[in-house]
Amino acid sequence: MDPKNMFANLGSMLASTMFLWAVFQQYFPTHHIRGQIDKYFQRAFNFFYLYVQVTFNEHTGERFMRSEAYSAIENYLSITSSTQAKWLKADIGRNNQSLVLSMDNYEEVADEFGGLRLWWAFGKTVSRTEAFSFFSSTDEKR
Structure with a gap:
């Protein structure tokens, strides 16, 4: 698979994910369900994220x-x-x-x-x- 097609597929996948997430938020506004999905999405994202962020409040x-x-x-x-x-x-x-x-x-x-x-x-x-x-x-x- 050449890089051009790979980026096109990645773009399509991201656009589809964003569309589905917007539809889900519209029809399932329950904060409990969205909170659980957000938590697992954040865990999946952190699996691939290699950096550590530390916040110091003023x-x-x-x-x-x-x-x-x-x-x-x-x-x-x-x-x-x-x-x-x-x-x-x-x-x-x-x-x-x-x-x-x-x-x-x-x-x-x-x-x-x-x-x-x-x-x-x-x-x-x-x-x-x-x-x-x-x-x-x-x-x-x-």
């Missing part, structure tokens, strides 16, 4: 304290990100005299540590709450 506990691990990683990456990243954000340092550069949202840089290739990515997730409030209704995790 805030810990009651969301009032900034994570020490997050701060240490931010400090470690300040030099790497300022030389590799295309999108940076700037802030004033602790002594109010130095400028600190860090990665902006959804930016990624590569690093090597102990012979391993690492990719550091900065991202955020925003979840909306359904409660009535005079304040912002978004809960942002970075």
Whole structure:
């Protein structure tokens, strides 16, 4: 089988899978059944996925304290990100005299540590709450 036909078949198979999944979600909206299928699909995907992903949240506990691990990683990456990243954000340092550069949202840089290739990515997730409030209704995790 030549590579051209293999990619065409793979594309057709993926399109068919996506179509069937959309139909399934439409006619079987039960969260329990979809949750079980999602769980097994994720297990099958992880079988072929060779990478490990570790997430460090900016805030810990009651969301009032900034994570020490997050701060240490931010400090470690300040030099790497300022030389590799295309999108940076700037802030004033602790002594109010130095400028600190860090990665902006959804930016990624590569690093090597102990012979391993690492990719550091900065991202955020925003979840909306359904409660009535005079304040912002978004809960942002970075």
